[in-house]
Amino acid sequence: MKALVYEGVETLRIREVAKPEVGRDQSLVRILASGICGSDMHAYLGHDDRRPAPLILGHEAAGVVEGGIRDGERVTINPLVSCGVCTACAAGRQNLCPERMIISMPPREGAFAQYVVMHNDNLIPVPDAVTLEKAALAEPLSVSWHSARLGLAAWDRALGSSALVVGGGAIGLAAALALKAQGLEDVTITEPNDARRGFLTDQCGQQAVSSSGEQFAIVIDAVGYAATRAFASARCSPGGVIVHIGLGEDLGGLDVRRMTLQEITFIGTYAYTPQDFRDTCAAIFDGSLGALDWTEKRSLDAGPQAFADLRAGSVAAPKIILRPWDD
Incomplete structure (x- = not known):
C-alpha cells in the first residue's frame, strides 16, 4: 500500500x-x-x-x-x-x-x-x-470537546460568562465550537496569523482578534508555549479557569503568583475519553458543531x-x- x-x-x-x-x-x-x-x-x-x-x-x-x-x-x-x-x-x-x-x-x-x-x-x-x-x-474535535467539558465543569458562572481561546488552529477553533455547543456563547479566539484570522472570521463565523486586553472567565490555551501561557495567566479573570491543551513547549509562562492570589484554576488536559469521543461524534452528526x-x-x-x-x-x-x- x-x-x-x-x-x-x-x-x-x-x-x-x-x-x-x-x-x-x-x-x-x-x-x-x-x-x-x-x-x-x-x-x-x-x-x-x-x-x-x-x-x-x-x-x-x-x-x-x-x-x-x-x-x-x-x-x-x-x-x-x-x-x-x-x-x-x-x-x-x-x-x-x-x-x-x-x-x-x-x-x-x-x-x-x-x-x-x-x-x-x-x-x-x-x-x-x-x-x-x-x-x-472527530479526533481533534474530541480533544477540544473534552477540554471544554472540563473547563465548564470548573467554571463559576457568577464570575463571568465569556471565554477566550488562544490559537486559531484546528484545536482552537474546535474549542470555540465545543464551548458554544456546550452552552457558553460568548467566545473570542486570538490568532496572530492574518490569513488564518480572516479565515476564522469570514469562513467560520468566529469572533477572532489578533490579541486582547480584556479578561475572561475561561481561557483555553490551544498552543502551549511559554508566551501563550503568560498571556493566558494575564487574561484570565479572578476566580476563572485556564484550560491547557497545547504541547508546544514544556516550561515557562505561568504567573503562579497571580493565579494563587486570584484563585485561578489551572487544568491540564490530554486527549479524551471514549464517552467524549462518542459525544463529539453525535454532535458532528446532528450539526451541533456547525458546518x-x-x-x-x-x-x-x-x-x-x-x-x-x-x-x-x-x-x-x-x-x-x-x-x-x-x-
Whole structure:
C-alpha cells in the first residue's frame, strides 16, 4: 500500500509499504480522509521523541471497513487504545491509562496510508449524510470537546460568562465550537496569523482578534508555549479557569503568583475519553458543531508539500485533510 513516511526532521516521502495484518477483534479500514495534527507537525520538526523516524504519522482518520463482519461500514477512528482494567480505565478516564497507545506512535503505525488496522471498539459508524472528511475531524474535535467539558465543569458562572481561546488552529477553533455547543456563547479566539484570522472570521463565523486586553472567565490555551501561557495567566479573570491543551513547549509562562492570589484554576488536559469521543461524534452528526467546512483537502502524494506549507505558515485553513486514494 501507499504511505507517507516520516524519515527524519522535515523529511517525508511517499513509500510502498506492507498492508497491515488484521488481528483478533480488529478491522482493516481503507482510509479515505486523514487530517494533519499539530502533533504530526511536532514530529516532523523533530520535537517529539515519542514519534521517532521512520514512522507513518497520522491519527485523525475516517474510511470504510474492508472484510470481516463490518465490511463496507463507513467509520471514523478513535485512535486511542487503553488497557481497560487499570484504575483510570475503571474510573472512565481511559485517556489517563498508563498503558494507553495511539496510532502514529510505535509500535502502531499511523493513518497517512491507504490502510490502517483498528480495534472494532474504536470504530464509530458514520451516517451516510456525513462526509468522511467531516468524520475525520472527530479526533481533534474530541480533544477540544473534552477540554471544554472540563473547563465548564470548573467554571463559576457568577464570575463571568465569556471565554477566550488562544490559537486559531484546528484545536482552537474546535474549542470555540465545543464551548458554544456546550452552552457558553460568548467566545473570542486570538490568532496572530492574518490569513488564518480572516479565515476564522469570514469562513467560520468566529469572533477572532489578533490579541486582547480584556479578561475572561475561561481561557483555553490551544498552543502551549511559554508566551501563550503568560498571556493566558494575564487574561484570565479572578476566580476563572485556564484550560491547557497545547504541547508546544514544556516550561515557562505561568504567573503562579497571580493565579494563587486570584484563585485561578489551572487544568491540564490530554486527549479524551471514549464517552467524549462518542459525544463529539453525535454532535458532528446532528450539526451541533456547525458546518465543519473549514478544511483544505489534498492528496496523500501532496503530503510533503502540505507539511512544508504548514511549516511556513502559509495555510489559512485550520486543518488539511490528506486523501490517500487521490492521484
